[in-house]
Amino acid sequence: MVVENPKYFYSPGKLLLTGEYVVLDGAKSLAIPTTFGQTLKITSIPEQVLRWQSVDVNNNIWFQADFELDTTSKVVTNSTLEVAQRLTQVLQVVCDLNDGFKDNFKGTLAITELEFPNNWGLGSSSTLINNLANWAQVDAFKLLKQTFGGSGYDIACAQHRTPVLYQLNEGLNISTEVSFKPSFHKELFFVHLNKKQNSRDSIKHYRSVPKDTLRNVLSKISKLTERVLTANSVQEFSDTLNKHETIISQLIKTPTIKEQLFSDYPKTIKSLGGWGGDFVLVVGNPEDKIYFKEKGYHTILSFAEMIA
Known part of the structure; x- marks a missing residue:
């Protein structure tokens, strides 16, 4: 099948240089996007499912599943049940935030590609959430809150290409771009x-x-x-x-x-x-x-x- 107009979404990974733990309660924290990130590629397929493939840094498919949508997301085939169940939950929240997203459960191939080993802890989940939010045109911070939780500093990193001063203030996610490349x-x-x-x-x-x-x-x-x-x-x-x-x-x-x-x-x-x-x-x-x-x-x- 000839792929027509594939869509690409990219988010950088994250490091929290200061404010670990206390970022959850409003401390100013220095959050830094990394040179490594994750890409989400969306293309068309003839099968009437949402086919998901996750590719690791070595270009190996480590997870694959087909999703169908009736009243709730349903896994048709999968390679890792725990991951499939977690992704099902995330996709359902996406649908709750944007009902029109359900159209993507018919004839769509979604491929995620990590630029770093999954065990590095640079944000395999947060980059996925931000890419999904961009694809579905929903608020990434809301999607994070209703799925993985956390302060949201990692989403702030995913949405910027420079370091940010990040702070939670009365429920608002405040990100201010800053310069951080010390002379030393x-x-x-x-x-x-x-x-x-x-x-x-x-x-x-x-x-x-x-x-x-x-x-x-x-x-x-x-x-x-x-x-x-x-x-x-x-x-x-x-x-x-x-x-x-x-x-x-x-x-x-x-x-x-x-x-x-x-x-x-x-x-x-x-x-x-x-x-x-x-x-x-x-x-x-x-x-x-x-x-x-x-x-x-x-x-x-x-x-x-x-x-x-």
Whole structure:
């Protein structure tokens, strides 16, 4: 079949440099789109279904399913039931937000293509949600809220090509584009911790923190976020991140990642997003990467490789 006028949607991935956890309660946070993202391609097929294919970074189809629509979305065939059920839920919410989207359940092929390994934690879900929202012409923040939940900073990253100062304010998702490429950016790199963090578990733990404790912390983290953006030296930058780590560590009663895994590393290490997995930001020179490789952490990206 000749494909006519395929549609393409693209969203970059996400990193949360400051404000992890407290972004949920209104702290100003620095959210950064990554050079890696996800594409959604929409084409026509003769079969009267919505055929879904998910392609990983190695160009392998890791998920495939056919969806039909009667009163609710129904999986006809699938390769991974759990994923199919989750996607069914998301598609149903899309239909609830835009009833006209149901027309796409007849004769449509949707192909998602990830530019990063799924276990990197750079936003395979948020980039999907934003691409789907753009395709269906619905509000991505509403779609996120009714499916995966969270603060929405990842959707803000998906909708921008530059870093954003992100804040939740009385239910509004406020994103302000900012510049973040410090003069010392070559002394910054990212190390993957060889596992993906389940942010839902982290958020559940954070939610047990008393509200009285939070109010003071929100103000402190917001000020530190501003200082990160204006730091003129790597020392000032490091000091600011160290203070941030200490505050969050005390708040969630969890040792910092440096205390847990890299206590003998002499420079700053900052958790990004939910603590315990995904990437960390490291202050160091190129030769410092050897330290992490010797400990078994071989996925290391420079500032330029990770951030556009």
